[in-house]
Amino acid sequence: MRFFEDLKIVALTQGWVGPLATRILSDLGANMVRVERAFTPGGNYGNRTLFPPRNDITGEVWNRNIYFTVRNAGTRSAMIDLGQEEGRALVRRLISEADAVVENFMPGVVARLGFDFKELHEQFPHLILLHLSGFGQTGPNAFRPANGMTMEPASGVPTVTGYHGEGPTKTGQTWVDPYSGLHGTAALIAALIHRDRTGEGQIIDVSMQEATLPVLESQFADYQRNGRHQTRDGNRRPGMVRGAYPCAGDDDWVAISLRDEAEWQAFCRASGHEAWLDDPRFGDAASRTEHHDALDELIAAWTRERDKFEIAALLQAAGAPAGPILKADEVIADPHLAAREFFDDLKIGDFGRVPIQRYLPAKFDGAAVPAKGPAPDLGADTDAVLAELGLSAAEIEDLHERRVADRASDLQSDPIAREGTQLPFEDYEEMGSVLRIDRDYAPKPL
Amino acid sequence: MRVVEIAAGRAVAYCTQLLAQFGAEVIRIEPPGGDAIRLAGPFTGDEPDPDGGGLHAAINRGKRSVVLDLERDEAAALAARLIEGADLLVSDWREGERSSSDLPLGDPDRWGERFPETTFVSISDFGMTGPYASWRADSQIIEGLAGFSYVSGDPEREPLSAGIELSDYFAATHATIAALAAVAAARRGQRAHVVDVSAHEALTMTDDHNLVVWLGSGVVRKRYYSRILPGYPNDIMACKDGYIAFVPVGTGHHDFAGVVSTLLERPDLKDSPIFTETQTRNLRWREFDAVALPWLARHTREEIFRRAGELGLGFGTVPDVEDLLGDSHLEERDYWEAGPDDVRLTGAGAIMSATPQRFGPAPALDADGDALRASAADGTDGAA
Structure with a gap:
């Protein structure tokens, strides 16, 4: 459902939080123009050069990156040199004809490039201008460097994430990036509804920290009302039987979460442990919580010889919540996600086609919102975007000659970038942060 | 924008909370005695009070409350009248449950015919279709299926889920985007009748780090002190x-x-x-x-x-x-909102120059019941 095909948005984005917002808006139909930097050998292209797929033959890492594809699929790439005044003027012209601008650089960076949101708002009051940053555009921490790995701790969530009695830990995903990007996306659409009615644009300031703090609302309340600091308790929750249990297989686990008496009874019966229903240690929620360690040992003794998928299916059929804990390849192969067409096969440069997840997986009257296509090659749309601004072919050619604007064919293969980003996965496997390497793995052919 | 919520857990409540912050009038239909959010606490002195819970005070702000027992046809008919005047209905969904001729919540195919002017935003654990559609889950189970917990925690110990109900918050935020997009589109003449949001998909969507490494190199990451490859220290x-x-x-x-x-x-x-x-x-x-x-x-x-x-x-x-409640940066940005009994509640997730986010007190159970039931019965819009 491309609801917003009439919208044109300029993306000045990097990392994850910004591209997440702009990919969703692009999926919803917006003409999303990413302004990207002109190429410099050995340059850091963020998502375009982070973790390139193996088997890199051409050296054009910037056009064959899966990170970049996930986060920018379906958008357009205009390579305009913001280091030159003429390039900045072109982007200002692009912005003047757009409906919105999304940026997620350190506060002050886009203003220094000549795109001060306050000035843009005065000059073009129809514009919706979205800032996304770690701590917002104002306040003493505004200029503190931030990324997903620092903002999860800064949100306070690690104070309740971790093993029982031990120190705080992050999760293994930098989820605050996408989470706060979603808040920015929602705010931009809310601003669009307002603009459709009044013609009035606005400036939106999203702080990743502030967008995330509401997930701790219960913890804030408990501290203020009762002076209690809720803390880490592994996978457990008060009143529930809840844990991750070992299964047969290579580091396989099943998650079980029994929230009430009915689910506890369903679990005992389905797992063949009716006797536990008469065990005084497990007679009610409070006693099960008190004897959770003993219960965990009993449950693990049952799960340890069984397959995680079979356990989950057996318990779910009986009304007891359980699910296999999936590895990356198992997520891709998950039959439920497949049935819901959660992944779309997209082309990754010359590497092949791979399944890429939807960024707005909601369905509208059964219709999905897939990406419009693969991620753009760097500079693929430079000429088209300039032509849409009314520049003639001769003027565009002149900009290329003076390197104000580059097109994809202007770029040279860069062995330095390629060398610098390969990861020693075999060493990681030996260390333990990689479970396994499938040496026969290959993407689907182009 | 007018929104009806049929109370159904945290994700639904937080979605309509965000819509209320963006300026929507939200009517919350609750079962007799109140819903689970009211009973979730935390309560001052641990004394249960359906109007005094900390989570309720935070994620039902600025809404109106009406108690309707939807198991009864008369109440379902009143709910249907409230929904008829709304842009959105936000609730959960379970196959076959709570379907009546007045309120076909379990039957999306009939929704558009019954409520042509109202979009039903369904938030459920696994969506309305697919082999897990009838599965039960909480955030731990969804984090496991999403590839999230396998990479969280220590390598020699069990995978770790987050200490919060992460899947609810992702589902709520996705649903808010989908709901706002549906409203914007409807006002431009393109209405979706039923929006299907899956908490499982909302969280799996964040699995970039694992999927990219597998899809690019055939490498399966394993939890290793919750580190992201590569880069140390982090x-x-x-x-x-x-x-x-x-x-x-x-x-x-x-x-x-x-x-x-x-x-x-x-x-x-x-x-x-x-x-x-x-x-x-x-x-x-x-x-x-x-x-x-x-x-x-x-x-x-x-x-x-x-x-x-x-x-x-x-x-x-x-x-x-x-630390956060006393943080000078948040203070200077005037982040916190005043709640009951001098308690601070979280503030706007987005500071908007033209349409500042709005907050109001969380309603007592059935606080607006008489007015809303009367207006539904006589066909007026019952606006506050």
Whole structure:
């Protein structure tokens, strides 16, 4: 459902939080123009050069990156040199004809490039201008460097994430990036509804920290009302039987979460442990919580010889919540996600086609919102975007000659970038942060 | 924008909370006695009070409350009248449940015919279709299926889920985007009747790090102290008076070895491969820790931040709720909202210059019941 095909948005984005917002808006139909930097050998292209797929033959890492594809699929790439005044003027012209601008650089960076949101708002009051940053555009921490790995701790969530009695830990995903990007996306659409009615644009300031703090609302309340600091308790929750249990297989686990008496009874019966229903240690929620360690040992003794998928299916059929804990390849192969067409096969440069997840997986009257296509090659749309601004072919050619604007064919293969980003996965496997390497793995052919 | 919520857990309540913050009038239909959010606490002195819970005070703000027992046809008919005048209905969905001729919640095919002017935003664990559609789940189970917990925690121990109900918050936020997009589209003449939001998909959508490494290289990541490949240090570490996130986010410099060896007062190590070579440090991180941890243990959070800041390093704070409630940055940005009994509640997730987010008190159970039931019965819009 491309609801917003009439919208044109300029993306000045990097990392994850910004591209997440702009990919969703692009999926919803917006003409999303990413302004990207002109190429410099050995340059850091963020998502375009982070973790390139193996088997890199051409050296054009910037056009064959899966990170970049996930986060920018379906958008357009205009390579305009913001280091030159003429390039900045072109982007200002692009912005003047757009409906919105999304940026997620350190506060002050886009203003220094000549795109001060306050000035843009005065000059073009129809514009919706979205800032996304770690701590917002104002306040003493505004200029503190931030990324997903620092903002999860800064949100306070690690104070309740971790093993029982031990120190705080992050999760293994930098989820605050996408989470706060979603808040920015929602705010931009809310601003669009307002603009459709009044013609009035606005400036939106999203702080990743502030967008995330509401997930701790219960913890804030408990501290203020009762002076209690809720803390880490592994996978457990008060009143529930809840844990991750070992299964047969290579580091396989099943998650079980029994929230009430009915689910506890369903679990005992389905797992063949009716006797536990008469065990005084497990007679009610409070006693099960008190004897959770003993219960965990009993449950693990049952799960340890069984397959995680079979356990989950057996318990779910009986009304007891359980699910296999999936590895990356198992997520891709998950039959439920497949049935819901959660992944779309997209082309990754010359590497092949791979399944890429939807960024707005909601369905509208059964219709999905897939990406419009693969991620753009760097500079693929430079000429088209300039032509849409009314520049003639001769003027565009002149900009290329003076390197104000580059097109994809202007770029040279860069062995330095390629060398610098390969990861020693075999060493990681030996260390333990990689479970396994499938040496026969290959993407689907182009 | 007018929204009806049929109360159904945290994700539904937080979605309509966000819609209320964006200016929607939200009517909350609750079962007799109130819904689970009202009973979730935390309560002052642990004394249960359906109007006094901390979660209720936070995620039902600015809404109106009406009690309707939807098991009864008469009440379902009143609910249908309220829904007829709304842009959106937000609720959960379970196949076959709560379907009546007036309120075909379990039957999306009939929704558009019955309520042509109202979009039904369904938030469920696994969506309205597919083999897991009837499965039961909480956030731990969804985090497991989403590939999230497999990479969280320590390698020799069980996978770890987040200490919060993460899948609810992702589902709510996705649903808010979908709901707002549906409203914007309807006002432009393109209405979707039923929007199907799956918490499982909402969280799996964040699995970039794992999927990219598998799809690009056939490599299955495993949890390793919750680290993201590659780059070390990026852990939360203990210091003299608490914890810091030792994540040296650069401010443009590239001399990690020089800067970090200076910070740790070990300039003699600036040419050590543990400091100069990223991959060596990733693999021999324990040698790095042997230098860093004793130094951190001798310094307070404030000292570490000051010194790191002078050297152009970012680092991350690890505040607890008390730290956050007293945080000067949030204070200066006027973040907190006043709640009942002088309790602070979280504020706007987006500061909007033309349409500031709105907050109001959370309603007592059935606070607006008489007015809303009467208006539904006589066909007026019941606006507050």
